[in-house]
Amino acid sequence: MSNLHPSSAPFILRQMRPQDLDAAMKLKNAEGWNQTLFDWKLFLESSPGSCLVAVHQDKVVGTVTGINYENKVAWIGMMLVDSAYRGQGLSKKLMGAVIQSLKAATSIKLDATPAGYPVYEKLGFKEEYALIRLTTDQFTPSSIDGDHSASVVPLNSENLMEIFPMDRKAFGADRRLVLIHAQRQQPDLAYMYKEDDTVKGFILARSGVRYTHLGPLVATDAQVGKTLLGVVSNRRRHEPLVVDVPVLNSGWLAWLESCGFRRQRNLYRMYLKSNAYSGKPEWCYLIAGPELG
Secondary structure, eight states, X not given: OOOOOGGGSOOEEEEOOGGGXXXXXXXXXXXXXXXXXXXXXXXXXXXXXXXXXXXXXXXXXXXXXXEEETTTEXXXXXXXXXXXXXXXXXXXXXXXXXXXXXXXXSEEEEEEOTTTHHXXXXXXXXXXXXXXXXXXXXXXXXXXXXXXXXXXXXXXXXXGGGXXXXXXXXXXXXXXXXXXXXXXXXXXXXXXXXXXXXEEEEEEEEOOSSSEEEEEEEESSHHHHXXXXXHHHTTSTTSOEEEEEETTXXXXXXXXXXXXXXXXXXXXXXXXXXXXXXXXXXXXXXXXXXXXX
């Protein structure tokens, strides 16, 4: 095989295959991202037609994933391009292809980095709200009003469906496949908060190569959210954790920082076409992750 310069031969865009996952993991690891092989398998199994790779001389040099939630909200994530192949319009080609694959959805969303924001803006994406990524090596909850832990119930395969209606209302579409994936990943960090047989909140988590990712955390109010995180902290107090927090409640963000979390980077939730299924963002105290929504 000839050693051509990256720009001297065309790229091929095609659907991702299971045998591409090792290469996709290498691209992700080069960026220091947190996702695991199980996450890649979730993307591929849930929406194979929207998981794409860019190939150059039989080498995977770029990826993008998309998940279509009920043709209401579709989510774009895992936009990665090998550093040796940047500056050649490959990201734009991948974005164009994945958007086309998700055209049936009323709304297409993503969480952009500051660097990606102007790129997506040129493609027609509009900002919905900002997020902040926080990390900690020691989570120490403080100032939780009262002891409501008796209202917290472990989530398992038998009762997990009880949270589906609340999540659908909060997120804007049915994403039970993500909730099932998270519960299976970290069953000891899956809880719901119930009062009078009514679900008032829940928390799930996923494994990661660098951090345990807490979220989604959906709750009717901050007290419910704090209680759920307090229960989780008893299990993972001295462990690297990462959360992605919508900047909608300054008091919630300040509380997380008082518990040992520190700001890592900003993100921006953006949408294309429409925001008809916006859900209830005020219930979303932690998102599932930039790659999932």
